[in-house]
Amino acid sequence: xxxxxxxxxxxxxxxxxxxxxxxxxxxxxxxxxxxxxxxxxxxxxxxxxxxxxxxxxxxxxxxxxxxxxxxxxxxxxxxxxxxxxxxxxxxxxxxxxxxxxxxxxxxxxxxxxxxxxxxxxxxxxxxxxxxxxxxxxxxxxxxxxxxxxxxxxxxxxxxxxxxxxxxxxxxxxxxxxxxxxxxxxxxxxxxxxxxxxxxxxxxxxxxxxxxxxxxxxxxxxxxxxxxxxxxxxxxxxxxxxxxxxxxxxxxxxxxxxxxxxxxxxxxxxxxxxxxxxxxxxxxxxxxxxxxxxxxxxxx
Amino acid sequence: xxxxxxxxxxxxxxxxxxxxxxxxxxxxxxxxxxxxxxxxxxxxxxxxxxxxxxxxxxxxxxxxxxxxxxxxxxxxxxxxxxxxxxxxxxxxxxxxxxxxxxxxxxxxxxxxxxxxxxxxxxxxxxxxxxxxxxxxxxxxxxxxxxxxxxxxxxxxxxxxxxxxxxxxxxxxxxxxxxxxxxxxxxxxxxxxxxxxxxxxxxxxxxxxxxxxxxxxxxxxxxxxxxxxxxxxxxxxxxxxxxxxxxxxxxxxxxxxxxxxxxxxxxxxxxxxxxxxxxxxxxxxxxxxxxxxxxxxxxxxxxxxxxxxxx
Numbered sequence: 063x064x065x066x067x068x069x070x071x072x073x074x075x076x077x078x079x080x081x082x083x084x085x086x087x088x089x090x091x092x093x094x095x096x097x098x099x100x101x102x103x104x105x106x107x108x109x110x111x112x113x114x115x116x117x118x119x120x121x122x123x124x125x126x127x128x129x130x131x132x133x134x135x136x137x138x139x140x141x142x143x144x145x146x147x148x149x150x151x152x153x154x155x156x157x158x159x160x161x162x163x164x165x166x167x168x169x170x171x172x173x174x175x176x177x178x179x180x181x182x183x184x185x186x187x188x189x190x191x192x193x194x195x196x197x198x199x200x201x202x203x204x205x206x207x208x209x210x211x212x213x214x215x216x217x218x219x220x221x222x223x224x225x226x227x228x229x230x231x232x233x234x235x236x237x238x239x240x241x242x243x244x245x246x247x248x249x250x251x252x253x254x255x256x257x258x259x260x261x262x263x264x265x266x267x268x269x270x271x272x273x274x275x276x277x278x279x280x281x282x283x284x285x286x287x288x289x290x291x292x293x294x295x296x297x298x299x300x301x302x303x304x305x306x307x308x309x310x311x312x313x314x315x316x317x318x319x320x321x322x323x324x325x326x327x328x329x330x331x332x333x334x335x336x337x338x339x340x341x342x343x344x345x346x347x348x349x350x351x352x353x354x355x356x357x358x359x360x361x
Numbered sequence: 362x363x364x365x366x367x368x369x370x371x372x373x374x375x376x377x378x379x380x381x382x383x384x385x386x387x388x389x390x391x392x393x394x395x396x397x398x399x400x401x402x403x404x405x406x407x408x409x410x411x412x413x414x415x416x417x418x419x420x421x422x423x424x425x426x427x428x429x430x431x432x433x434x435x436x437x438x439x440x441x442x443x444x445x446x447x448x449x450x451x452x453x454x455x456x457x458x459x460x461x462x463x464x465x466x467x468x469x470x471x472x473x474x475x476x477x478x479x480x481x482x483x484x485x486x487x488x489x490x491x492x493x494x495x496x497x498x499x500x501x502x503x504x505x506x507x508x509x510x511x512x513x514x515x516x517x518x519x520x521x522x523x524x525x526x527x528x529x530x531x532x533x534x535x536x537x538x539x540x541x542x543x544x545x546x547x548x549x550x551x552x553x554x555x556x557x558x559x560x561x562x563x564x565x566x567x568x569x570x571x572x573x574x575x576x577x578x579x580x581x582x583x584x585x586x587x588x589x590x591x592x593x594x595x596x597x598x599x600x601x602x603x604x605x606x607x608x609x610x611x612x613x614x615x616x617x618x619x620x621x622x623x624x625x626x627x628x629x630x631x632x633x634x635x636x637x638x639x640x641x642x643x644x645x646x647x648x649x650x651x652x653x654x655x656x657x658x659x660x661x662x663x664x665x666x667x668x669x670x671x
Binding site for chain 2: 065068069071072075076079080149152153154155156157158159160161162163164346347
């Protein structure tokens with residue numbers, strides 16, 4: 063029988079027996095529950111009549127999914143950016159590497175640990191998301207699609223965290239670098255896309271034919287929040303505010319057709335690259351730089 | 362067993378070790394000493410498979426360790442110059458974790474950890490958290506960890522730093538015990554006199570170069586010969602001094618009450634001749650000793666030579 067990754071096993075063992083994880087999951091669920099209940103309260107009672115506005119369920123669902131994705135994006139770096147740098151700070155990484163364990167096993171163990179932890183958060187929040195089913199308008203398939211999206215996001219963000227954790231000597235640096243990268247992915251990509259669309263619209267007549275600047279919107283394919291919005295738009299195209307936003311980003315109807323699939327593939331591919339790089343970085347046999355201009359200590 | 366062959370390591374374009382070569386044999390304990398920054402820890406990391414050299418090779422049983430580094434590392438027990446703590450792990454969990462890392466079969470883990478706990482006297486601390494243990498206990502646990510996979514040799518970097526006298530004594534006993542099993546051990550430490558009690562070989566590294574490499578007894582005998590002899594004279598101190606100064610083999614003589622401190626050039630036979638001539642000339646001698654050399658003296662000799670050259 064194949065053995066469980068020892069790094070994963072040990073770290074999870076220590077993590078799940080502490081109250082900290084249980085308390086954090088409680089807070090996570092409480093935030094989502096508050097949004098769900100508050101959303102329904104506002105949406106269903108605002109007209110003060112007996113009619114039920116079913117679009118409220120969609121709006122609450124959209125709000126919940128976006129908030130959950132943002133929360134996951136905020137939590138994941140704290141799980142992964144500490145993983146390797148913390149071992150380095152505690153000076154246990156050398157001990158691990160001297161045992162003959164493959165660097166790949168260390169990275170995978172840390173990655174599994176972070177994934178399983180975040181999955182505990184996500185699964186614990188499923189009943190909250192399912193509140194929407196009590197009103198209707200959402201199908202189980204939609205929830206499954208959302209789960210695929212959010213898991214891809216955790217893999218993507220997690221791999222970025224592990225990469226910086228392997229690169230940076232201190233946890234603080236790793237954390238800051240991860241958050242800066244996430245900020246770039248979430249906001250800078252949107253900024254570039256919006257700017258490109260406006261510039262394209264403004265100079266459209268004067269641009270040389272054959273150059274389609276709107277293709278720059280594909281930069282958004284790695285942006286998990288945009289992907290969630292496109293997914294919701296595809297599921298319930300009647301949410302105007304999302305439709306307008308997607309249009310402003312230059313994402314056309316043709317692009318939307320395969321957007322989610324491409325986004326998932328792109329992010330998973332990048333994740334694999336980041337994890338592979340992390341393995342190489344911590345591998346003492348592969349991370350030496352060629353030396354130039356050698357200084358002799360006798361000099 | 363393990364042979365470091367012309368190894369050069371360069372970091373940040375600075376030479377850390379410069380074509381160093383030495384060999385550690387089974388059942389031998391090598392003291393690896395040098396000043397801070399001499400390249401000790403780097404060399405020990407090299408032996409633990411944590412650094413790839415920029416030149417040269419490391420051979421284990423005649424084969425380059427880099428052919429199958431992972432398999433080689435399973436034959437080495439490495440203890441760094443710090444004790445890496447895993448929060449919230451007890452002593453038994455710590456050992457179990459490393460049993461898992463080394464891939465010890467589940468059925469054997471209990472036996473392995475129990476025998477190590479017993480061997481290193483950790484029975485009373487089995488359920489204590491590792492991070493609250495004293496330095497001596499942590500080092501004991503660290504040494505126990507290095508033996509989980511029953512390695513062929515151990516690489517111990519400053520294992521006695523921060524230990525009290527009792528812990529140091531216990532640690533030396535453990536080292537001798539491990540040596541009796543036929544395992545090779547290489548130890549770096551600043552506690553040089555403690556090392557001289559357990560080590561069979563010595564290697565002095567200075568600025569990335571091996572300055573001395575020898576059998577401990579041999580090198581200590583050499584140092585002893587260079588030490589002055591102390592001759593306790595009952596009377597005729599001045600006559601004794603005069604007689605000694607006449608002999609060309611006597612380099613210097615100094616007096617402290619009735620004790621003469623004499624530096625003699627040559628081996629033990631010359632010393633015997635000198636003593637004999639004193640007795641033949643009627644000088645009454647009540648005692649004869651030689652200050653025994655130790656690693657501190659040997660090391661200081663190399664350091665002072667270096668300073669003198671500078």
